Amino acid sequence: MSIPIDTFFLDPKFEGTLQQKIQRMISEGVLSARFPPGAKLPSSRKLAAHLGVSRITVTLAYSELVSDDYLIAKGRSGYYVSPTAPQRTRFDLPKTAGRDSVDWNRAIGQRYSNQIMPEKPVDWRTYPYPFIYGQADEKIFDHSNWRQCAMQALGKREFSIVTADSYERDDPELVKYIALNTLPRRGIHARPEQILITMGAQNALWLSAQVLLNQRRTAAMENPGYPGLRVALNLARCNVVSVPVDKDGMQLDALPGETDVVFTAPSHHCPTNVTMPLERRHALLEMAARHDFLIVEDDYEFEMSFLNPPEPALKSLDEEGRVIYVGSFSKSLFPGLRLGYMVGSETFIHEARALRAAILRHPPGHLQRTTANFLSLGHYDALVARMGQVYRQRREVMQTAIARCGLQTAGVDVSGGSSFWMKTPAPIDAQDLAAALKQRGVLIEPGHVFFEYPEDGSRYYRIAYSSIESAKIDAGITIIAETIDGFRHT
Missing domain, CATH: 3.40.640.10 (Type I PLP-dependent aspartate aminotransferase-like (Major domain))
Incomplete structure (x- = not known):
C-alpha cells in the first residue's frame, strides 16, 4: 500500500526548519495511525517536488525518521513505515467526556488567582510599536x-x-x-x-x-x-x-x-x-x-x-x-x-x-x-556588552522623542536600565490610554499594578526600549503623544 502524495502538506504554523516540518508531518501521520505499518512513502524526489523543497531536505528528514524507527529503508525499493514504529495508545472517550459536576467554588480550599499582575500580550511581536518590558530581542541575542x-x-x-x-x-x-x-x-x-x-x-x-x-x-x-x-x-x-x-x-x-x-x-x-x-x-x-x-x-x-x-x-x-x-x-x-x-x-x-x-x-x-x-x-559578557551599547542608543532616541513630544517622565534614571517610568496628564487614566494605544499598534504597560492601592497608580505607565528597534521608537512615541492630546480634547 502506497500513501497518496496528496496526503502530505506542511503546517505553516509550525515554527521550525523545513526538515523538521517534514519529520513532524510524517511522525504525526504514523502516531495517529493514518500511515499504517508497511505503507510505502513517496520517493524523496516526488515528495520534494510536491512540497516545493529540495530533495536533500526530504532525504535528510527520511534519514532522521529511519534512525527513530518511524521508517525503514528497503534497498532501491524506497521508504516504508516501520513495523515497530512508535504508536500512541488510543482510548474510546467516555460518553460523559467534558461534563464537570464538581462545585469548584466549594472544593477549592485556597485561591491564588485574585492577585494583580501585569498583563503580557502573547502576540506582542505582531504590534508595530511594542514598548513592552522584559522580553528578549532576538536581533541582539547570540x-x-x-x-x-x-x-x-x-x-x-x-x-x-x-x-x-x-x-x-x-x-x-x-x-x-x-x-x-x-x-x-x-x-x-x-x-x-x-x-x-x-x-x-x-x-x-x-x-x-x-x-x-x-x-x-x-x-x-x-x-x-x-x-x-x-x-x-x-x-x-x-x-x-x-x-x-x-x-x-x-x-x-x-x-x-x-x-x-x-x-x-x-x-x-x-x-x-x-x-x-x-x-x-x-x-x-x-x-x-x-x-x-x-x-x-x-x-x-x-x-x-x-x-x-x-x-x-x-x-x-x-x-x-x-x-x-x-x-x-x-x-x-x-x-x-x-x-x-x-x-x-x-x-x-x-x-x-x-x-x-x-x-x-x-x-x-x-x-x-x-x-x-x-x-x-565568555559569550555572556559579550552579550551584556552588546546589549548595553544597543540600549544606550535606544535610550537616547527615546529620551529625545519624549522631550520633543513633551511627555512627562516620573522616574529618575542615574545608571541605565531598559525602560522609562511615565505619568499621564490629569485626569487621563493610563489603562484607558493603553487600550486606545493598542488600537493604534502601540503597547505600553499601565502602572497601577505596581502600587499597594491600584488607584494610586492610575496615571502611571512604563515604556521599555528593550524589545523595539531604534528606528521605530520616535514614531511610537509620537503616537503616544497624539493619543494623549486626543484625550485632552474629548
Whole structure:
C-alpha cells in the first residue's frame, strides 16, 4: 500500500526548519495511525517536488525518521513505515467526556488567582510599536553560541550530568562560575554552600518569603514596587508594609520599628529605575543592625548600568550576614530561561534548598549546564556588552522623542536600565490610554499594578526600549503623544 502524495502538506504554523516540518508531518501521520505499518512513502524526489523543497531536505528528514524507527529503508525499493514504529495508545472517550459536576467554588480550599499582575500580550511581536518590558530581542541575542552550548550540554561527555536527578543539588559548574566570576563583580564573596540556583528571581523571592516570614512577622516592600514580590508576601500570610520611594529609593524613615524583613531593589528600583545611593545603603544596613531585621536585596538589572558604574551591592557592604542577595539571568539572557540564584548564610540556604526540593527538586539540569557553558566561554559578557551599547542608543532616541513630544517622565534614571517610568496628564487614566494605544499598534504597560492601592497608580505607565528597534521608537512615541492630546480634547 502506497500513501497518496496528496496526503502530505506542511503546517505553516509550525515554527521550525523545513526538515523538521517534514519529520513532524510524517511522525504525526504514523502516531495517529493514518500511515499504517508497511505503507510505502513517496520517493524523496516526488515528495520534494510536491512540497516545493529540495530533495536533500526530504532525504535528510527520511534519514532522521529511519534512525527513530518511524521508517525503514528497503534497498532501491524506497521508504516504508516501520513495523515497530512508535504508536500512541488510543482510548474510546467516555460518553460523559467534558461534563464537570464538581462545585469548584466549594472544593477549592485556597485561591491564588485574585492577585494583580501585569498583563503580557502573547502576540506582542505582531504590534508595530511594542514598548513592552522584559522580553528578549532576538536581533541582539547570540543564537549561534547558545545553540552550541546547548549541544555541548547534551553531548556524551556531559549527558549523565544534565539528565540525572540531582535531588536538591545544583550544577557545580554553574555554582562555581557564579561564586568565582559573577558575585565578585558585585563585591560579594560566597562559598558554594551559600548559593542556591532558583527558577528566576520570582522563585527566589518566594522562597525567601516562605522561609523568613509567617503570620506573626512583618515585611516591608517598596511602593510602587515589583508586583510579583507583593504576591509572594501575600502568600506568606505576613503583615506587609508598603514604604514610599523617592529619588533615592526606599524612604528609610518610613520603615516601621517592628519590621522583620525588608525587601528592596537598590540597583534599579522597579518600576521607577531610581538607584539607591551609597549613603542610603549604609544607612539601611545600620538600621538593620540596630533594629535586628534582615534585608532581601533584589539586584535587579545591575548589568544594565551603562550610563554610570553600578553602586556596590548591599550584600558587599554587609558585615553581619543580614543581607540575602537575589540575582537573575532573565533580563540579561532571556526571560523564558527562568534561572536565577540567591546568596545568603549557609543556614538560610539550607532551609531554602529543602523547600525548593519539596516543590520542584531543582531547576532543569540541561538549562543549568547550558547557561554554565555560555557563561564560562565568555559569550555572556559579550552579550551584556552588546546589549548595553544597543540600549544606550535606544535610550537616547527615546529620551529625545519624549522631550520633543513633551511627555512627562516620573522616574529618575542615574545608571541605565531598559525602560522609562511615565505619568499621564490629569485626569487621563493610563489603562484607558493603553487600550486606545493598542488600537493604534502601540503597547505600553499601565502602572497601577505596581502600587499597594491600584488607584494610586492610575496615571502611571512604563515604556521599555528593550524589545523595539531604534528606528521605530520616535514614531511610537509620537503616537503616544497624539493619543494623549486626543484625550485632552474629548
